[in-house]
Amino acid sequence: MTKLTIKGRAIKLGDDISTDDIIPGRFAHLRSNLPELAQHVLEDAVPGFTAKVKSLLQEGGNKAILVAGRNFGLGSSREHAPLVIKMSGISAIVAQSVARIFFRNAINQGLPVLLCDTSDIGDGDLLEVNLGDGTVANLTSNLRLHCNRLPPIVSAILEEGGLVSYIRKHKGFVLD
């Protein structure tokens, strides 16, 4: 089960972060060695990314939340992209917009993705993401952002922690 609220520090990225930025093809030989692959997540786009997530997680009880601009995750269908983002310690993604395949892959990996105007969120801001009502509270600036509602099937997959768990439970897709 995915937790309904996630409180954590923002790691801010820009627009158009592609799956080649997240996990380049040159590491394709590590795709059957996920812990090793996860060491390289976002290393070309954000030098020191994994160390930054680790240091955020070490300070008192907070999670790490990836905050992106437009068209996050464009490009390849490699599900390794959201998978290694999650493995690096990120608990949710908040973005202005997300490429279609990446969005579905992240949900299928049980990694929440919320869409809202992220332009006023600063790097290091303390956020509280509420999956229940689809809001992001910025506790640093005291602003509350409203996100796009997720279709029921997407929420249901997320609630089960991902698609594999969802299908193991329901033995198929269930539409209301």
Place this chain on the structure above:
Amino acid sequence: MGKTLAEKILSSKSRNDARAGDIVIADVDLIFVQDTTGPLAIRQFKELGFQSLAKPRRTIIFLDHAAPSPGQQLSNDHILLRRFAQEYGCHIYEVGEGICHQLVAEDFANPGEIILGADSHTVTNGALAAFATGMGSSDIAVALALGKTWFRVPESFLILLHGTFPRGVFAKDLILHLIGEIGAEGANYKALEFAGEGLSQITMSDRLTIANMVVEAGAKVGLFPSDDITRDFLRQQGRARSYQPLFPDKEANYERIISVDLGQLKPMLSLPHAVDNTVAVSEVKGVKVQQIFIGTCTNGRLEDLAVAASILKGRKKKPGVRLLIAPASRQVLSQALQQGYIKVLVEAGATILPPGCAACLGLHQGVLGDGELCLSTANRNFKGRMGNPRGMIYLASPATAAASAIAGEITDPRDFM
């Protein structure tokens, strides 16, 4: 109210009145993985606990992205995939047979079908009026087991084509122009549907090039109607019986209509590091290149090699420039040999790579060095795409690539035609 092609196919496969915005569960006709996404899909399939494939005869594994394998880990991934194919009785296309999307077009795709691939360029087979779209490994694992998936029915953009291509302008220039117009996420979650009298001039090879790149505008699918060109292609590939005409309804609802006069297009090019960063070739003439790559699921077909050969015939590539050419499939290579194109290309100084993805995604066969510039006929020029974040990738047509190989710098193909 009439229906778009996307609504028609999703209605038929979900046995529902599917309209843009609806969520439907639909039957999948063909499911495939390739060697960089397949291993994860297989592990997830096993985790799901299903004992068999829903459609083993319509399930395919392609070994094309790392082919032949450049390293032991990828070789071991190939072993995993071969064992799965043997154990579960699905098709496998070995190293050297070609790129998944080209082989799906040659051997499998039919109008009106739903095709899922664990590869974003699965959209290529929208050229055959199939609702073909890419998904990640989890969705593919579930489709392997259930033979179904869920879709949000997309809104559609209508792309109306008029006129004919002028000299030196090709399908690649059209789709680069469109992506520049729409933007890299301008069609996110949408279907692009191609129509207009200009379609009668757009060959199947061109349609595959165009549909291949709709994902670079964010689109979920790029659909051509099933018409006489589709019928002739299916007949030529031995699938005449799979032909059925398929057109959108006249009163279908489109979110946006974009008209293109093919006669007004120019040779186009995408600058690093974004596909929608397009300019006319004439604006960047003279930029020095170290590598030229002709091939991929975008532009590795017989017509592409024919154009390159026609420009390179009796000429030589610039000394010091690497000219890499990878046919999209064994059929393409074999026909290019018969037609004499390969001889022309080799005599012009080209290195012929085995059918497969080759240099496109940075695994092998043409990784860029620091600061090097490659003019490629592929579909992506993201930073790091060709194996080095310090490499620069320009995207263009095979004609522009061939002309630039001769000059050693970015060149308008019309200078050599």
